[in-house]
Amino acid sequence: MGKHRWGERQVLHVAMVRSGPLQQQHHLTTLCRFLVDSGFSLDFFSLQAPFEDEIWFGQQVPGMRVHWVGKWGGRGIGRFIRGGLALRRALQETRFDILYVVDSWTLPYLFVATWGHMGFGGKPLVYHTFDLITPEGHGRAYVGLERYAARRSRLNVNTDRSRAEVAKLMFGLKERPLAVPLRLARDAVLPGWDEGRREAILGSERRGNEILAVYPTALRTDRLSKEVILAFAKLPPNYHLVTIDAGGSYAMECHEVMRNNGLQHRIHLLPPMTHQAVLELCACADIGLIFHDIDAGIGNYFCHPGRLAYYVALGLPFVAAEVPAMSALVYRYGLGGCCSPYEPAAIAEAIRELCEGSIPLTDRRRHILEVFESKLHYGYEAQALVSALERIRSGLTRA
Known part of the structure; x- marks a missing residue:
């Protein structure tokens, strides 16, 4: 040349x-x-x-x-x-x-x-x-x-x-x-709050005080889906979870955990979806979750997934696995909280603290959007x- x-x-x-x-x-x-x-x-x-x-x-x-x-x-x-x-x-x-x-x-x-x-x-x-x-x-x-x-x-x-x-x-x-x-x-084009989509997830019998947590990942061992499901058995009945069911033997085990704990009406399973549909799902939730089996590999230990980008851009507070890099980011910018991903009781406690703590979720949303606009x-x-x-x-x- x-x-x-x-x-x-x-x-x-x-x-x-x-x-x-x-x-x-x-x-x-x-x-x-x-x-x-x-x-x-x-x-x-x-x-x-x-x-x-x-x-x-x-x-x-x-x-x-x-x-x-x-x-x-x-x-x-x-x-x-x-x-x-x-x-x-x-x-x-x-x-x-x-x-x-x-x-x-x-x-x-x-x-x-x-x-x-x-x-x-x-x-x-x-x-x-x-x-x-x-x-x-x-x-x-x-x-x-x-x-x-x-x-x-x-x-x-x-x-x-x-x-x-x-x-x-x-x-x-x-x-x-x-x-x-x-x-x-x-300048990414992002979906807004969709009350109709939220109602379609929660069902017609909703009371209006529901807390909807989104976990936009398939039911998988390395995503500790059973632990997350069991955490909702320890939460009040107005707490709901929406996640993705892509099939397989582990997903069937998760179904059994749901039945054994009477969670069929509070754990909402959706089929695999596009990136845009994931964004729309996150946009109608109250909080997000990010968990990995951090002992499974170095990538999970460092834990910097795409879901983090979605949550921050949409102003969605979240609870994440307690690992150094993630914890530093979450607490530095006030994005939510962290806990052990292996203990359902710890997950439930962290979710309640985020949703029922001294800072209202609406204020957290506003703050996270400001951080996104300035630095994230x-x-x-x-x-x-x-x-x-x-x-x-x-x-x-x-x-």
Whole structure:
């Protein structure tokens, strides 16, 4: 491509690569929209997503060019080889200044596409992961591949400072990865309070004093759904829970717990839903819940889920698992409370304290919306990403 002449500020061309479905990935659309709105030229290369996702994704981010590279079946290395070679051809046909790879499961394709160098044509590599590969859940080769990619990158990006610090130590990096938390954009279009939807959930026999807690995740072992259900057995009868039933043996066990505790009319189960439907569900609730089995893996321990972004953007107070990163955020900004996720009595106590404490829920909502507008929207901390990419630009200028 040759050297740039930067007499005037030139547009920085970014080639972003990601493997996996694109629909319902709000964190991805938020990132891409932010980069485009910040003045970057963005080509997005999609692997292993349905073809129709390309059209949908392009509509979410005006100005971004989406390239569907392909979709390959099988469980062996063949799909990585075919996908990697296709990606290489696509990159060769595109002008870009920075190669920006998203998520660890994209790395095998990138490894093939770059002949193992994790770089392309001397362009700087940025590695942005919304999670962190951990030894207890993956083979050594996969962890080693992420370590190699992180070391080869000019910039590493993660979702919070705790994960970033662990990645720095695990991978032997010279610098701590940049932390860009999962948030919604300040100008995101969000649903409002829907009394009709709330009534449809609670039923026609509602009395008007119900407290509706939303737990927008499937009934799963690692989400400690049984513990949450049992917590509602310890709460007054006006406390209701709405969550998602995606089927399976564990979900059937949860049904039995509900029957044994007479909770069928207070635990409301909905089928799997779209991202927009989740937002609408959260918008008609009084409080939210965020729990994980924090002993199951490092990702659950750091606990920085998308639900946090929904709750804050909608002004929804919540109770979350008591882990350091989450507790620090919750109590620093007055977002709700934290407790042990393993003890139903502790969960019930934390919920009652949030709902019946000295601060009315309406005041908490108002406060959380103010915090979202000032500090907990995506652009507030993502501005550091723009600055980091601009520093890479400066390096290109001197090259």
